[in-house]
Amino acid sequence: MSTTLPDAAPASPGGETPERRFPSAPLFLSGPAALLFAALVLTPLFLTALLSFNQFDYATGRTGGFTLEHYLAVVTDEYYLEIFLRTFRISALATAICVVIGVPEAYILSRMSNPWRSIFLLVILAPLLVSVVVRAFGWSMLLGPEGPVNGALIALGIGRMKLLYSEGTVVVALVHVMLPFMVIPVWTSLQKLDPAVEQAALSFGASRATAIVRVVAPQILPGILSGSLIVFGLSASAFAIPGLLGGRRLKMVATVVYDQYLSDLNWPMGAAVAVILLAANLIIMLTYHRMVEGHYRRRLG
Amino acid sequence: MTRNGPVALFFHALVVIFMLAPLVIVCLVAFTPENTLSLPTRGFSLRWFEAVFHHPDFVQSFWNSLWLAVLSATLAVALAVPASLAITRYEFPGRGFLNALFLSPLIIPHLVLGVAMLRLFAVVGAAGSFGWLVAAHMVIVTPYVMRLLIAAISGFDRSVEQAAFSLGASEATVFRRVTLPMILPGVTGGWLIAFINSFDELTMSIFITSPSTVTLPVRMYMYATESIDPMMAAVSALIIGITAVAVLLLDRVYGLDRILVGQQ
Amino acid sequence: MSFLELKNITKRYGPMTAVGDVSLSVEKGEFVSLLGPSGCGKTTTLQMIAGFVEPSAGTIRLDGRDITRAKANSRGLGIVFQSYALFPHMTVFDNVSFGLEMQRVPKGERKPRVEEALSLVHLAPYAKRYPRELSGGQRQRVALARALVIRPPVLLLDEPLSNLDAKLREAMQFELREIQRKVGTTTVMVTHDQAEAFSISDRVVVMEAGRITQIDQPYRIYEHPETEFISRFVGKTNLLPGKVATATGAGATVSLAGIAVPVETAGLSVGETVTLCIRPEKLHLTAPSGGLLTGRVADRFFLGSQWLYHIDGPLGTLMVVTPNDGSTPAEQGAPVGLEWSPSVVRVHRGAMAEAPDVALEVTG
Known part of the structure; x- marks a missing residue:
């Protein structure tokens, strides 16, 4: 090259952030991860979306062609409608209970002093790291016909109840799994x-309850909203809890997809349900993002 | 100074019992000498733990899960360190998209990822391969590592690197002697959280494991849907034990509240 | 030829010029401060000398060598950062030793040099500690030792004292100067604190909006500020708008709201708009009839060694500072006279940038 532009020369590292260097460095650095995610996130999701429009031949198990029948089935077939409705109902209930338990619990935790605060935060959050299969199994024992809960019911004179394989059990176990996701935000x-x-509110003569409702609650509302959406999203796609505690008949969306794929082998149908689940999840998350980022960030800095 | 009233503390006690009860009962039943799921009222026994170690399926699945978790956590960290450096340190076209892509597995249900991977593996003829299983697990654990690393790197005073540079260090030396040691808590914390997430993963794995690559959570799920005996409790108790060790390690190297709750 | 020479250094970020046409010569062993409010380009200038920011135009020469495009790690300069930028994972000893290691100084030679640098900053007993186990002042000294141990031709200090509390800052100012004298390293410091710049620098470079507006000894900058901005930024001042009434060869009289004030500035022409600057400590209180002006004490503030008065008079409110010599101060509301010597009045040509406001005092 005959001329050298001074600005084209690479700046020394450790310069202004973010650096405005020749963009080969970031591509080189993020390239491997980008390849992995392109190959194992974008491609399979795209293939699955395509698959959901394929016809399925029950006799031969072959797929191909183009059809909207799987999506139509979801909105017209009573079986699918009921499952989506049940999934929505169970998730909404679990979310509501998580709010009712998780919000006061987070508040109580925040008013504790160390070391108790750290210890109990660990107690509440650590179950998150134990495999969900183990936790579901624990609940099936607790609520089983010979379990301690039924034992207590008998001792109280109420008598044995059939707790397993009911919506209530699924909700209780979901709350157990999801509670940390509410407490964290x-x-x-x-x-x-x-x-x-809060002390200022109290000094103006507000009662404790007024202080909480008028001063504390509005400020933690974004956290409650964020927790609710995470809990709802994860509950709606939960697999192990309904799979192990819902039994044969109490199906939720995730267990239906599993059946379609691994028992009925109707992959296109399963793919359609999965695509709807993904779309619903993304819509919820993006709406939330818009709402919280826009509204609350401005108000609460 | 605890400022919680008696009602609040009673409520708190109920929540704690609720959170711990299913884990405690699993650990107790694991020591039962009976042949049925029951509390060890007539003495403790290790027979079901012994049974687990002599059950070839569980042993094989345990090793599968361990290798899977070690490999996917290690490889995810290896990819995430340069990628998070790129995202936090450079301004380049597509940066926002890449950031969203790398964190996307957090909001894509694992079930959806499972069926999508299954489809991909069927198309490329890789169904049941352990290598592809590792790659799939890398995808789901990478966002956890990235989140920690991005927090660690952006909370980092760049003038420390400038100082090293001004003292005559080369770019490679600055990275090796200054940058890497300073983000090391983020790296090890990220590895551990990735390990735990991979080791626990069920919903995606159940779609893409083959009989020879079945992981422990998948094996347990299958076992629990077919038969219920105290062996299941013994495996669960072992998993709780392993998780507890990992949690304590994690708390040591990084601070558990920092990982789960996020940067202050 | 000077030891460190900046020639027409310019840095542009897109359409914005952060530093424009800065030229500066620093002699060997000199202590020079870049002083200015935040955003004036002083830090960018320092970063260009350090090699962290590349100039858009201009040249930087060190000891006759052009280093404009040299990489930061080949310049060998010692830098003390505002945040100190110590390596948190290394002991004090390893922090200081790092630069020697990079210069491939043999191990046997490193130890005595690190120890020498640490005793220079009175930290020899702390060699085995980690930065987080040190106080702010001690960290600052480690940063200084780390920069000096490589025997840099030039030492760069970026707001080195701004993270220390007031008392420690004052003590460190003198210590910094003492150390610099002892080792004789040419030093360039960036600061927004005029007291800091004045007390330890040989020369002060005042920067404003990316440009140098005055380079002088501290005393001259204070007594002869070349712009109204400098007189306001450096210390407190009374700014008075007026018009030249009469002009002779060596002086003039300026009419301030009808009051004629003699000045000793040559070359003014009759009718010209000017702004007079008078430092508050140059005004003296007298008996009500004895001064050039009369006024009333509107407010008074006790500053310990001094009294600060706000005097209402025909020229608006003026600030007056008198030493607390033990005599009884003027009461609030009391009528007073004001007098001063014509030689202390500085004249800036042109109108004032904005209305004077005694309550507004630019400090950084």
């Missing part, structure tokens, strides 16, 4: 809260 927004603000 609420706890985070409580951490950001200046305790002096």
